[in-house]
Amino acid sequence: MKPRRPRRWLRRLGIPALVVLVLLMASALANVALESREKATIPSYGERIAVAGGWLNVVRNGSGAGRQGPPIVLLSGLGTAAPGLDFAPLMRELHDFDVLVVEGFGYGYSDLEAKARTNENISNELHEALSKLQLRQPYVLAGHSIAGFYLLDYANRYRPEVAAVVGIDATIPKPGDHPVAEPEPGINWVKLLASTGLVRVAAAVAPGIFDPDSHAYSDEELQRMRTMMLWNLGNPAVADETGRIGNNAAALRGATYPEDLPVLAFIADEGDGRAAAKTAAAEELLKNVTLHQVLPLPGGHYLHWTQAGRMAEEIRRFLAPADLYYPMTWSFPRIRTATTTPEAAVSTATAAMAAGMP
Secondary structure: OOOOOHHHHHHHHHHHHHHHHHHHHHHHHHHHHHHHHHHHOOOOOOOOEEEEOOOEEEEEOOOOOEEEEOOOOOOOEOOOOOHHOOOHHHHOOOOOEEEEEEOOOOOOOOOOOOOOHHHHHHHHHHHHHHHOOOOOOOOEEEEEEEEEEEHHHHHHOHHHHEEEEEOOOOOOOOOOOOOOOOOOOOOOOHHHHOOOOOOHHHHOHHHHOOOOOOOOOOOHHHHHHHHHHHHHOOOOHHHHHOOOOHHHHHOOOOOOOOOOOOEEEEEEOOOOOOHHHHHHHHOOOOOOOOOOOEEEEEOOOOOOOHHHHHHHHHHHHHHHHHHHHHHHHOOOOOHHHHHHHHOOOOOHHHHHOOOOOO
């Protein structure tokens, strides 16, 4: 009996599959070689600080000497490849303040692996970094998106060191009472995709699809952000942080800011009808806070890409009372600010302070 010939369709399928596999392997090897060369030739930015058994990168707009007001510490949103560059427009607008961007584990030039990305670990790592920098206290904490979790956690853990909080379309933990299971290890599909080199190919063919929707960056900054996105995409620390969003939200159920801690909350009004709900959620979170302002601004989720000038103006106004810099002598007026429309320039509380209201 003659052996059966392989079916024609198997041959037709097998040859293209083999070609694709060879191309993917070649792309992956090229990706490794290019990344190695890039890291060897592109100078890093910032200062790396030994923290929690690893290294965190901190970007600062100066030494802080002679600058007005409290230092401002910026925390990025989830998966931002290069926070020190992403916040560049806002840092430039806040040139008269001592501004620091602390790149957490998995971000920028910080280590890409770390212990569990819980609220507690992230807050304690940040505190250790700021302590080692001997940052002048009290300082302002400002954070974008998922950093809203860490602002809330940190403000309650280290209240005496915080002068005020600024949220940039910050994520608010949703209420609930159901348990959340611990994340289980699984395949990191994002990292797997990045390792094939296909993302690099896409970035080379259409670099603009990965760029911020903003004209506030230089060509050099944009190129650096694209490159660092290729390096950091799908790294273990960010993958773990993503998997713990539900757990971190559950850990903050019922948490509020201390009532004497000033909070300024920028809300992105993207014109999709969600701004009202986000504003209401922010007001609910801050209802116990004596001095707070909720300010919707037109723009996308990354407000600091397009609204850096307006945000800097509002931050200066909100931090203007000298009492903010001296926590032992705070004497805020016992009034609560209302939600502010984009057209309103001064919050009720700030206006009252300017008028000398007791």
